[in-house]
Amino acid sequence: MTSNPPTPLAALMPQPSLPATARLPLNRCNLPPVILGSLTFQQHPVPLEIDGVPTFHAKLFSALDLLATHGERAQLFTDYMTAHFCLEALEEAGLTPGRRKKKRANANYLRLVRGWSFDSDGREGAVLKHWVETRFGLLARHHGGCLYEPDSEAYHRYLAEGAKGLYATNALEAQLDLLYTYCQYELFRQHKDEAHLTLYRGINRFDEHEVLERRRGGRYRVLLNNLNSFTTDRERADEFGDYILEAAIPLPKIFFYNRLLPGLLKGEDEFVVIGGVYEVGISTF
Known part of the structure; x- marks a missing residue:
């Protein structure tokens, strides 16, 4: 056997x-909050x-x-x-x-x-x-x-x-x-056939976020603030910090993005993202 x-x-x-x-x-x-704020929700929104x-x-x-x-x-x-x-x-x-x-x-x-x-x-x-x-x-x-x-x-x-x-x-x-x-x-x-968007966030210090678990390959599981700014442009994210946080953001966690209302807001690449637990990558540019 x-x-x-x-x-x-x-x-x-x-x-x-x-x-x-x-x-x-x-x-x-x-x-409920315990589900929508969990890592499982990020993986299976x-x-x-x-x-x-x-x-x-x-x-x-x-x-x-x-x-x-x-x-x-x-x-x-x-x-x-x-x-x-x-x-x-x-x-x-x-x-x-x-x-x-x-x-x-x-x-x-x-x-x-x-x-x-x-x-x-x-x-x-x-x-x-x-x-x-x-x-x-x-x-x-x-x-x-x-x-x-x-x-x-x-x-x-x-x-x-x-x-x-x-x-x-x-x-x-x-x-x-x-x-x-x-x-x-x-x-x-x-985005009918997509569940996530890959977005980026510039940070100056790693301890700006609550780290729940460190993983291999520069991957971390972190607790984000309940509302956060991200961008679709990795180079743009680099302007806001020494480190770049990269995450697969579930579409249901996107509260607003500036292209939603054309001509009314500047900063066309900004996405405002609802928080919770996320697995992310953190790297320098």
């Missing part, structure tokens, strides 16, 4: 999971859906199905956002006319993604990271400092900036829900 070769020890080891300290017990999508959003906006997506070009769909989406959320008629959304009108008008989904591009540790970044926490259950790990300790100054500053960014706004988190859902719709149309 021929015996089977022994199973490699590495294959018997449990896959790194999302630590309990990096997740909430509940979220507002179709998979499935679509993510924020509760009720595709159904509530079904007419928008039916209309998008009829349009052949990305530019036409982007125009319809921005027009729909303007009309549905009364972005150019804020009194209809309940705004009392007065000195705060201009500030309130600027507090929309475009302002947030522009603000992220300028400073991911600013007020807009705090709002976006808070949105990821509530929708996907993945806790922010960094915002102008480590957020591991709830009593730390950085954590209290993060909470304050997020609260200020959401105060007196017009369904801002609902705008982000629809932006993510449209992004997923567009990615599916453009």
